[in-house]
Amino acid sequence: MIDLAREICEKNPEVFIGIGDDAAVVKLGEKDFLAVTTDMLIEDIHFTSKNPPGKLGKKVVVINLSDIAAMGANPMGLVYSLGIPKSKDVEYVSELLKGMNSAAQKYGTSIVGGDLNEGKEIIISGTAFGRSEEDELLLRSGAKPGDIIGITGELGNAAAAVKALTKGIPLEDKGQLEESFLEPTARVKEGRLLSKSGKVTSAIDISDGLATTLWQISRASEVGIVVDFEKIPISEATEAFAKEEDVNLDDLVLFGGEDFELLFTVDSEAWEDLKDSFRKLDTKISKIGKIQSEKGVYLHRGENLEKFPDRGYEHFRK
Amino acid sequence: MIDLAREICEKNPEVFIGIGDDAAVVKLGEKDFLAVTTDMLIEDIHFTSKNPPGKLGKKVVVINLSDIAAMGANPMGLVYSLGIPKSKDVEYVSELLKGMNSAAQKYGTSIVGGDLNEGKEIIISGTAFGRSEEDELLLRSGAKPGDIIGITGELGNAAAAVKALTKGIPLEDKGQLEESFLEPTARVKEGRLLSKSGKVTSAIDISDGLATTLWQISRASEVGIVVDFEKIPISEATEAFAKEEDVNLDDLVLFGGEDFELLFTVDSEAWEDLKDSFRKLDTKISKIGKIQSEKGVYLHRGENLEKFPDRGYEHFRK
Numbered sequence: 001m002i003d004l005a006r007e008i009c010e011k012n013p014e015v016f017i018g019i020g021d022d023a024a025v026v027k028l029g030e031k032d033f034l035a036v037t038t039d040m041l042i043e044d045i046h047f048t049s050k051n052p053p054g055k056l057g058k059k060v061v062v063i064n065l066s067d068i069a070a071m072g073a074n075p076m077g078l079v080y081s082l083g084i085p086k087s088k089d090v091e092y093v094s095e096l097l098k099g100m101n102s103a104a105q106k107y108g109t110s111i112v113g114g115d116l117n118e119g120k121e122i123i124i125s126g127t128a129f130g131r132s133e134e135d136e137l138l139l140r141s142g143a144k145p146g147d148i149i150g151i152t153g154e155l156g157n158a159a160a161a162v163k164a165l166t167k168g169i170p171l172e173d174k175g176q177l178e179e180s181f182l183e184p185t186a187r188v189k190e191g192r193l194l195s196k197s198g199k200v201t202s203a204i205d206i207s208d209g210l211a212t213t214l215w216q217i218s219r220a221s222e223v224g225i226v227v228d229f230e231k232i233p234i235s236e237a238t239e240a241f242a243k244e245e246d247v248n249l250d251d252l253v254l255f256g257g258e259d260f261e262l263l264f265t266v267d268s269e270a271w272e273d274l275k276d277s278f279r280k281l282d283t284k285i286s287k288i289g290k291i292q293s294e295k296g297v298y299l300h301r302g303e304n305l306e307k308f309p310d311r312g313y314e315h316f317r318k
Numbered sequence: 319m320i321d322l323a324r325e326i327c328e329k330n331p332e333v334f335i336g337i338g339d340d341a342a343v344v345k346l347g348e349k350d351f352l353a354v355t356t357d358m359l360i361e362d363i364h365f366t367s368k369n370p371p372g373k374l375g376k377k378v379v380v381i382n383l384s385d386i387a388a389m390g391a392n393p394m395g396l397v398y399s400l401g402i403p404k405s406k407d408v409e410y411v412s413e414l415l416k417g418m419n420s421a422a423q424k425y426g427t428s429i430v431g432g433d434l435n436e437g438k439e440i441i442i443s444g445t446a447f448g449r450s451e452e453d454e455l456l457l458r459s460g461a462k463p464g465d466i467i468g469i470t471g472e473l474g475n476a477a478a479a480v481k482a483l484t485k486g487i488p489l490e491d492k493g494q495l496e497e498s499f500l501e502p503t504a505r506v507k508e509g510r511l512l513s514k515s516g517k518v519t520s521a522i523d524i525s526d527g528l529a530t531t532l533w534q535i536s537r538a539s540e541v542g543i544v545v546d547f548e549k550i551p552i553s554e555a556t557e558a559f560a561k562e563e564d565v566n567l568d569d570l571v572l573f574g575g576e577d578f579e580l581l582f583t584v585d586s587e588a589w590e591d592l593k594d595s596f597r598k599l600d601t602k603i604s605k606i607g608k609i610q611s612e613k614g615v616y617l618h619r620g621e622n623l624e625k626f627p628d629r630g631y632e633h634f635r636k
Contacts, residue, residue: 001408004408004411005415009415009419015395028449034447038398042435042437077333082358083358097326097327098326101327101328109330110328112336112354117358117363119360120360125356
């Protein structure tokens with residue numbers, strides 16, 4: 001479908017990156033860029049009416065800022081469009097807006113405008129925009145053979161939470177799973193750090209799942225990737241959940257989505273310095289693999305080298 | 319509801335105009351501004367599944383660019399979020415995107431990114447952004463006593479079309495009514511002309527209806543307004559429709575919405591020059607009233623001076 005949009009939508013000369021990266025990028029000046037991204041949450045598709053409105057408001061901000069972060073841009077603001085059923089009162093909208101506002105403030109930006117409509121169900125569409133100076137843009141297309149593949153945080157928590165909810169398993173006693181799903185974090189500071197390092201060759205938001213994300217980097221940069229399964233950071237909560245509930249850990253970690261972490265590629269000599277800088281931010285980064293010139297995405301597990309299937313979040317949801 | 323959003327959403331120092339004008343405005347540089355606006359169309363609220371997708375695509379672009387035009391800004395691009403039911407095929411989405419693309423191209427801009435979701439009904443949310451140099455921003459708050467109130471195009475066509483549709487009256491033989499409603503025009507060139515004239519003190523998109531719009535200018539600029547009913551430009555098609563179908567002309571022209579015309583206030587000495595410039599664009603402008611220092615919005619009709627009720631589109635829809 002993205003291919004369809006890319007085919008139909010013609011580009012202006014001012015458009016630097018059109019459809020196909022985490023955010024679109026438009027030139028403001030010779031070395032000054034504007035990144036814009038949009039993401040929608042629809043009731044009963046992405047959440048249920050049981051979700052507290054304040055957390056929904058936060059989430060729509062986070063999913064949009066995560067794309068801005070993946071471009072290495074500095075958020076400048078967000079606008080939203082709401083569809084709200086008549087059955088919801090002013091209190092509901094107020095809680096939603098408060099959630100959006102507090103999340104925007106947390107990331108040093110603000111909600112600058114919006115549009116309210118009557119809807120049959122709850123619809124929240126957000127658009128975030130940010131700015132990137134000079135040559136600091138992080139695209140999907142710059143990975144080079146020899147680069148290290150790094151990732152922020154831990155994978156699988158949000159997918160485990162989704163699995164628990166669909167199976168009717170209460171989340172309260174599952175450690176950080178619920179929080180990862182309902183109150184995710186956008187890696188805005190981390191994106192800026194990667195961007196300012198000058199050594200990061202590509203970056204992407206991992207919300208569609210690790211497998212899909214790796215294939216996207218591989219295709220956009222025209223390189224191959226080998227990932228070491230043992231090095232993928234998995235939280236204790238996700239490992240325990242998979243064991244206790246007899247859920248396939250691969251599905252959670254490799255193919256699950258909704259983890260708003262950043263995956264990036266970096267010159268191998270710069271890895272230790274980058275790790276030091278992240279220590280100061282108190283954000284964990286892990287080296288999970290390497291870029292190679294031979295195409296394809298491979299997973300090293302024990303003695304085996306498997307071809308990493310090109311299926312992700314969408315597959316997982318079925 | 320806008321007041322609620324304004325109350326809750328804190329402003330960053332970079333936000334020049336927050337919630338409450340046609341678009342939000344963020345500072346890019348000392349004299350360089352970014353205008354951003356968002357507007358959503360929802361199936362069975364704003365349109366029906368019978369509407370051709372190509373025209374819907376065009377419309378979502380026009381309603382957003384109309385707000386950018388009302389700020390006097392130059393469009394830079396649009397992003398969209400779609401909610402599409404499983405029952406719709408690729409052809410449907412393709413026609414929608416083609417409509418968006420052709421409308422964007424018509425106004426010299428482009429669709430730069432998007433997001434596709436499964437939805438229970440068709441949801442189209444658009445966000446447009448544009449740029450305004452130096453002191454060319456057109457706000458709602460600059461009208462001065464003595465200024466002339468001008469308006470582009472003609473009023474009532476879209477409201478007449480909506481009325482016809484709700485009454486089950488076929489539109490085919492109703493002249494320009496159908497086109498005004500299904501294929502409206504965004505006054506982008508006109509907005510730039512107003513902005514570059516240096517003589518226009520305020521501007522606003524009239525899509526919420528004339529009455530609401532006049533009150534918005536009156537409140538934002540802290541001035542009063544007198545409008546002459548005889549001077550309001552009404553198309554022959556709308557007048558004929560009102561007469562033939564026994565529909566109240568006031569409801570269509572004064573309180574109806576969806577006409578994407580610009581209302582503006584201008585220094586009275588600059589009116590004739592402005593009119594000449596508009597003649598070159600082949601866009602009609604009409605002088606419909608004057609700004610005065612005494613507060614309130616009044617309508618001169620025949621011998622009478624009525625207080626213009628502060629009710630608009632929302633009222634009209636009930």
